[in-house]
Amino acid sequence: GNSVTQMEGPVTLSEEAFLTINCTYTATGYPSLFWYVQYPGEGLQLLLKATKADDKGSNKGFEATYRKETTSFHLEKGSVQVSDSAVYFCALTYQGAQKLVFGQGTRLTINP
């Protein structure tokens, strides 16, 4: 079936550290890949997406590259801020289905 696996959290970093949150997927065909973020007390919002192999999604200093050969979509940021503290969800949609399939989420805490 179609599924997403994220690195387990929680992740705690100091401000200005480099961030990587791993995400791998299993899917038939050519899925579209997403990172959603949920800030404390707020709803889910799209952070970035990529719809085909080798595409790079980017937003707010975050980047993720669609790697078909390794079925991965790892989230990276070069220098995190306290305001990046949130829960991050990797997700996919696949041909023939409209729904998002989510990973389990990774809670990120950035300390000043």
Add this chain to the structure above:
Amino acid sequence: GAGVSQSPSNKVTEKGKDVELRCDPISGHTALYWYRQSLGQGLEFLIYFQGNSAPDKSGLPSDRFSAERTGGSVSTLTIQRTQQEDSAVYLCASSGDRDPSYEQYFGPGTRLTVT
């Protein structure tokens, strides 16, 4: 402009009672989705509407769960004879296109607690 709205924001109900959760999508969005976020299960898809029809109901966990959408706009998720395992945050999302890579916009959710 207005985003996706959901009501109520919180609902506490006794086991065995019925509850209705409401979602108001972004105006003009034809696609509407219900998801459930719980500690044990993460984020799960429940049902997808395109217009007033529901081509994918595969995520509804039991026949106690049903949903409808009228006028291509507001949707109601109904849970009959609630159980404690139904306690979760119920999220609604909408999108403006049939393309599954199109962004889904989420509402703030309804936190349901079954006592």
